[in-house]
Amino acid sequence: MKPRFKSILSLTALAALQLLFVLPYFFSGALAAEATGAFGPAPVLAAGDYPKVTGVNPRMFVWMAAQMHLWFAAFVLAVPIFVLLLEVVGVIRKEKRYDKVAYEFLRVSLTAYSITAITGGLLLVGLIVFYPDLMKYLSSIFGSTMLLYALFFFVESAALYLYYYGWKPMSSGGLKWAHIGVGLLLNASGTTLMFIANAWVTFMMTPAGVDMAGVFDGNIWHAVRNHLWGPMNLHRFIANIAYGGSIVAAYAAYRFLGASGDKEKAHYDWMGYTANLVAIGALLPLPFAGYWLTAEIYAYSQQMGITLMGGLFAWLFIIQAVLIGALFLAANYYLWCGFKRGVNGERYLKYVRYLAFVIAATFLVWFTPHTLILTPEEASSLGGQYHPLLGPLGLMPAKNIAVNIMLLFTFLSFLLYRRSHRTPTVKWARAGNAMEAALFTAAIANIIFLGVYYGYFTNSVYKVASSVPQVATTLFVIAACLVIEYLMHRNSETAELKWGRVPDRSQYALFLIAVSFTWLMGLMGFVRSAIRQHWHVYSVMRDNSPDAFTPSIAYAAKTVSVGTIIFMAIVAFIFWLSHMGREGEADE
Amino acid sequence: MRLLKFALTSLFFYLLLKAPGFFWDKPIPSSLVSMYMFFIVITVLLVMTITDEGARGLFAPIRALVEDPSKKLVRNAVFVILPLAAVFLAYDGGGLKATPSELRATHPAPPPLTRGYGKTFDLATLENPFRKIEKEDPEAFKSLVKEGGEVYFKNCFFCHGDKLDGRGHYAHALDPKPLPFTGGDTIAQLQESYVFWRILKGGPGLPREGGSSISAMPAWEKELTEEEIWKVILFLYDYTGNTPRSW
Structure with a gap:
């Protein structure tokens, strides 16, 4: 029990430390407001108002601490969500393997909790030491x-410690449901934490509840529910799961x-x-949440919107697109390699080249x-910076068409994978296949029509609105096909999947997905x-x-x-620790 | 055989990307061809390595080249030719002979505020004062557009062209070339306040990423009145059939 106590104690101490730092600022701000009877304007600072520590670059310190904190926080907020889901699925389906894997997931994330708290403490210290006036104002x-x-x-x-250490003692009967309740509390409190922090971050981007001079109107809800709070909450919530x-x-x-x-x-x-299914499942709606967030940024400020996607940071968005594309390719490759887990997988391999081509x-x-980046000769030939053929592909309508089709074909890969180990026996199987094919065809035609017509031949209001x-369309096809698949494969001839029968290469795709996600979060977080x-x-x-x-x-x-490399190194260390802990338990 | 198939497939896509340059004199920029080819090659590689047999078949010639004792002569030749080719490329300079590529944002972000005519404009809230007349009094609006057209043909068409396609008389002598207003990817993407700022401040008012030092666009605040700028904006949108971005 001692090591457990130690970790609980250290975490509590860190939380207390954070509280210790926060409280004086809270009271100084609140008391100052009370003394004057109103809130003051935002401070106007000079370079000398920023404390200096020799040998430390303040921005780099805060940047790294914030980034590390965000990566770990995303991880530890997400894991309990699908741990809880798996636990519930395990209870409903009465299958122990769900419970086992959920427990293992939680174990992996446990070390990350302490690191999240440590990096959070570092971030807070950095902000207070280097940006005291900003912290005071906020x-x-x-x-x-x-x-x-x-x-x-x-x-x-x-809730976390009760959830983890109570896993085995609370594994049966009514206690199991109580345990699920603790999991729910864990998730609710974790998500609330994120929502609160999001309010501070989004306020810094799209301040509300203050006038032009920064004088607060006194209603905290106005400041919290600023322009980007909702979109950011949704985007981060989904992204964290992925x-x-x-x-x-x-x-x-x-x-x-x-x-x-x-x-x-196996x-x-x-x-x-x-785990990958959860990640890709959450990835499917993510571009749309991101699009909403970006549209809201543009709606709030033309300057921020253009800086983001048309100006200075446009090239980071190209890197983002490359990484997301790589992520989809890797996810599909993983599914294709898995065709051979099923007895019928061989028959779908011939479609892979077409799927790959479209994706x-x-x-x-x-x-x-x-x-475009052009050499002077190319610029001279093209007569400008836009290519007559490729220019329209650089705009959002083309991207929206592309991402929706990419999602549909990723979903098609998933459907074929699911069929690799079962054959429908219902009489209407052929009609079911035709229905699915018709749905895909109609959806693609609709997506292209909406994108081309509203994207290029009407004004920008319709262009943005047509993405909805x-x-x-994409989500409808996914839902409809899942229903058809479910009905078609009831009482189907199902062979057991041969877990473990995948080439080692496919596992590197999983590494690539994790690294791409991490890198993406860092780059886009910076932007x-x-x-x-x-x-x-x-x-x-x-x-x-x-x-x-x-x-x-x-x-x-x-x-x-560099941050990504440091983070991945720590994650590798956590994997190793988790493995070592398990070996220790096995010895017991 | 599979390695050859891999090489030929990649070559096919490379030639496809080069075709607009060969046959149409509108080359896809080499920077983009490199990016495209990187992912095309990876995709082809992925498709060909889904099964163990496929992966083995693809890499068999490379494996044989390195491991097969009977291929000693070929191996030695390849191991000499490859470094020599790298040395030649380094000596030759590759693409370094060309003038450096320009990474220029054509639509850089506007400032939140801009000054002109002795006052400050807030670009987040700035609107074309004549836009509302479009619905209130279509006839009056038409005459405003006409006045805007006169401003355009007295001042702008020399570079931006009589069809607003960026191909005016002076255009061929300019680098970067003047932007066209036709099509859906220039002014159609922008709010009128943005276009106002661009005309007001011209090239010198661009931020650095917009290539302020190379743009030949004058700052029109010295030549045109505020009203004239708003009218010419009405004309630009009206003539090209575009609608200003409203958010």
């Missing part, structure tokens, strides 16, 4: 939510490659598949830039934050520190890449 507005944050941190920690799934899948791949026997290999193959073609459209029926440019709080509180300049794209990409 806490004068968000003081009460900061206190709430600390409270929920305690609730989450308590991210958590990808990291756990990478863990399973790591264990698969080191497995000593067929049984162990277990980790199944675990990797399940690659849409991928190329997805990352085609609008403004495009998404609805989201950097579009504020020289503002701490956009258009309200100016950043006058010596670092108030936008770094070059290369510098930012290198910084994020």
